Amino acid sequence: MNGHLKRRPVLIPGQRPWLGFLLLAAVLVAVPFVAALGGQAWVRIANFSILYIFLALGLNIVVGYAGLLDLGYVAFYAVGAYTYALLASPHFGIHLPFWVILPLGAGLACIFGVLLGAPTLKLRGDYLAIVTLGFGEIVRIFMNNLNAPINVTNGAQGITLIDPIRIGDFSFAQTSTFLGVSFSGPQKYYFLLVALALLVIVVNMRLQDSRIGRAWQAIREDEVAAKACGINTRNIKLLAFAMGASFGGIAGGVFSAMQGFVSPESFSLMESITILAMVVLGGMGHIPGVILGAVLLTGLPEALRYGIEPLQRGLFGRMIIDPESLRMLIFGLALVLVMRFRPAGLWPSSQRRRELAESAD
Amino acid sequence: MSEKPLLLEAHEVAKHFGGVKALHDVSLTIRRGEIYGLIGPNGAGKTTFFNCLTGLYKNEGGYFIFDGVKLEADAPHKAAAVGIARTFQNIRLFGNMTAIENVMVGRHLRTHAGVFGAISRNPATRAEEGAIVRRAEELLHYVGIHERAHDYAKHLSYGDQRRLEIARALATEPKLLALDEPAAGMNGTETEALRVLVEGICRDGVTVLLIEHDVKLVMGLCERVAVLDYGEKICEDVPAVVQKDSRVIEAYLGGSVA
Ligand SMILES: Nc1ncnc2c1ncn2[C@@H]1O[C@H](COP(=O)(O)OP(=O)(O)OP(=O)(O)O)[C@@H](O)[C@H]1O
Ligand SMILES: [Mg+2]
Numbered sequence: 001m002n003g004h005l006k007r008r009p010v011l012i013p014g015q016r017p018w019l020g021f022l023l024l025a026a027v028l029v030a031v032p033f034v035a036a037l038g039g040q041a042w043v044r045i046a047n048f049s050i051l052y053i054f055l056a057l058g059l060n061i062v063v064g065y066a067g068l069l070d071l072g073y074v075a076f077y078a079v080g081a082y083t084y085a086l087l088a089s090p091h092f093g094i095h096l097p098f099w100v101i102l103p104l105g106a107g108l109a110c111i112f113g114v115l116l117g118a119p120t121l122k123l124r125g126d127y128l129a130i131v132t133l134g135f136g137e138i139v140r141i142f143m144n145n146l147n148a149p150i151n152v153t154n155g156a157q158g159i160t161l162i163d164p165i166r167i168g169d170f171s172f173a174q175t176s177t178f179l180g181v182s183f184s185g186p187q188k189y190y191f192l193l194v195a196l197a198l199l200v201i202v203v204n205m206r207l208q209d210s211r212i213g214r215a216w217q218a219i220r221e222d223e224v225a226a227k228a229c230g231i232n233t234r235n236i237k238l239l240a241f242a243m244g245a246s247f248g249g250i251a252g253g254v255f256s257a258m259q260g261f262v263s264p265e266s267f268s269l270m271e272s273i274t275i276l277a278m279v280v281l282g283g284m285g286h287i288p289g290v291i292l293g294a295v296l297l298t299g300l301p302e303a304l305r306y307g308i309e310p311l312q313r314g315l316f317g318r319m320i321i322d323p324e325s326l327r328m329l330i331f332g333l334a335l336v337l338v339m340r341f342r343p344a345g346l347w348p349s350s351q352r353r354r355e356l357a358e359s360a361d
Numbered sequence: 362m363s364e365k366p367l368l369l370e371a372h373e374v375a376k377h378f379g380g381v382k383a384l385h386d387v388s389l390t391i392r393r394g395e396i397y398g399l400i401g402p403n404g405a406g407k408t409t410f411f412n413c414l415t416g417l418y419k420n421e422g423g424y425f426i427f428d429g430v431k432l433e434a435d436a437p438h439k440a441a442a443v444g445i446a447r448t449f450q451n452i453r454l455f456g457n458m459t460a461i462e463n464v465m466v467g468r469h470l471r472t473h474a475g476v477f478g479a480i481s482r483n484p485a486t487r488a489e490e491g492a493i494v495r496r497a498e499e500l501l502h503y504v505g506i507h508e509r510a511h512d513y514a515k516h517l518s519y520g521d522q523r524r525l526e527i528a529r530a531l532a533t534e535p536k537l538l539a540l541d542e543p544a545a546g547m548n549g550t551e552t553e554a555l556r557v558l559v560e561g562i563c564r565d566g567v568t569v570l571l572i573e574h575d576v577k578l579v580m581g582l583c584e585r586v587a588v589l590d591y592g593e594k595i596c597e598d599v600p601a602v603v604q605k606d607s608r609v610i611e612a613y614l615g616g617s618v619a
Binding site: 202203206207210211212213214215217218221222224225226227228229230231232233239243354 | 415417436437438441442446447449453454455456457458462465466467468469470472474475476478479480482486489490493513529530532533
């Protein structure tokens with residue numbers, strides 16, 4: 001039906017895409033087992049990469065498709081995380097199943113998204129950035145201080161002993177054996193996360209190539225003309241905002257369950273900026289680019305952490321720069337370099353490259 | 362002359378920018394099925410009239426009655442929804458989208474697929490998407506640029522861009538098509554082709570409101586013409602009468618030499 005539409009998201013180029021897909025599937029299945037050779041910590045790193053792919057693709061709908069600069073995305077992640085934490089932990093003694101709480105968290109995040117977006121989406125882009133930035137901080141501060149007079153969030157200590165995701169007797173927290181292969185907890189979460197990531201990839205792809213996706217693109221290109229075409233630009237933007245927020249909420253819930261612990265610290269402004277950087281660095285609006293951005297920005301710092309310490313000790317006999325500062329340093333440098341030499345991102349869509357080429361003229 | 366029913370009534374529409382009275386109590390009526398010309402020297406307020414009509418500007422005085430209903434034109438998308446489509450004097454296409462995609466955006470208003478349809482690609486959505494593509498192809502054919510369907514809008518020639526804008530406007534299924542200087546920058550052949558196109562659009566049942574500087578084109582096409590000068594309507598009649606009106610001649614000769 002859309003065969004003649006040239007702009008289709010292509011994950012793997014080549015004439016025989018199924019071959020690529022098979023290869024990709026094989027790699028995806030192998031990852032948690034290969035990573036486990038280096039210890040479960042590496043499986044967790046892989047898990048976080050995928051969680052960030054999920055988050056970044058959620059934000060991509062807002063930033064990449066609708067062109068709205070959201071600097072407070074982590075607030076929705078926090079809403080999802082705390083929804084899960086409060087409804088599946090000893091903190092209130094409530095233990096609802098995940099299939100109730102995850103959608104609930106997504107719904108709540110969505111409501112927050114609409115509440116924030118409805119009054120602000122009329123504003124110009126830069127105002128939206130400031131408002132969302134403020135919102136992100138407000139949510140975090142609330143989480144930090146809602147421990148008195150009634151202890152809702154347990155303040156800075158956060159909430160512990162959060163239930164893992166459990167389907168009947170099958171818990172994601174323990175090791176279990178299938179067909180003679182033993183799966184650790186993190187390995188099981190890995191496959192859950194891959195499934196979720198595939199879901200968000202499909203959602204991204206299909207949205208892009210739809211009536212709604214075209215409306216988003218039209219708004220990015222020329223908002224006045226889009227309005228004259230009968231597009232209710234405010235509602236369509238709000239839709240993107242709410243969708244992004246919902247995905248943030250789901251990611252937050254999974255994060256809670258996987259970690260078993262949440263505290264406000266996980267939802268700092270830096271986190272929002274990191275997720276945004278994944279989208280921008282990889283290539284706004286381009287699914288493979290965003291995935292690349294997410295993998296690079298989660299994988300590299302971890303690799304650094306594990307690689308740089310032995311390296312420094314070997315070279316200098318002690319630690320000269322601690323990995324955390326080095327991480328920030330490299331992060332900043334990478335952003336500057338990419339913006340200087342590849343302003344459309346590391347792996348941009350041809351679309352975005354054209355848009356940028358045009359504004360450069 | 363047989364009296365056709367009214368489609369648009371403008372009642373004492375006023376709009377000013379600071380001290381500039383861009384529109385000064387402009388009233389006019391457009392009948393269903395006619396081609397109505399709006400002319401006047403540069404800065405007379407023609408585009409401003411369009412912008413008020415389509416909800417891009419809020420007029421300070423007066424009101425519009427469209428198809429028997431008072432326009433609540435506080436948002437452009439509402440004007441489009443009741444059946445007023447327009448083109449822009451300084452072409453506003455979605456440059457990095459293909460020609461056919463531009464027209465497909467024009468179908469937004471008359472189609473319904475939402476997020477869930479987009480994600481699930483259910484049969485209803487697929488059917489609708491197919492219909493959008495077909496209608497867009499038809500419209501590109503209609504304006505005569507179907508060979509360019511998959512070119513990016515910004516790569517089209519000037520004349521083709523004007524045509525694409527018309528196709529996109531027609532995609533919203535308007536009752537009134539408002540064209541803001543569609544022949545600007547066109548050569549003789551292109552202008553002639555445009556004349557044929559506009560006549561065809563009118564014959565197919567869409568009322569046309571035409572702003573144009575090309576006097577020959579306006580006089581040849583329009584059943585009735587209104588002349589604006591410094592925000593005021595100074596004349597409204599059939600072309601033959603307008604051409605001989607002393608105020609019109611003065612406005613044009615007094616301003617720039619037309
Ligand atoms: N957004 C605006 N802000 C301030 N002044 C405006 C604005 N739009 C139009 N004007 C002024 O209103 C008057 C009418 O302008 P308008 O664009 O409607 O003229 P026009 O008849 O379309 O002229 P042209 O033939 O040059 O397109 C002009 O004096 C113009 O400077
Ligand atoms: Mg004008």
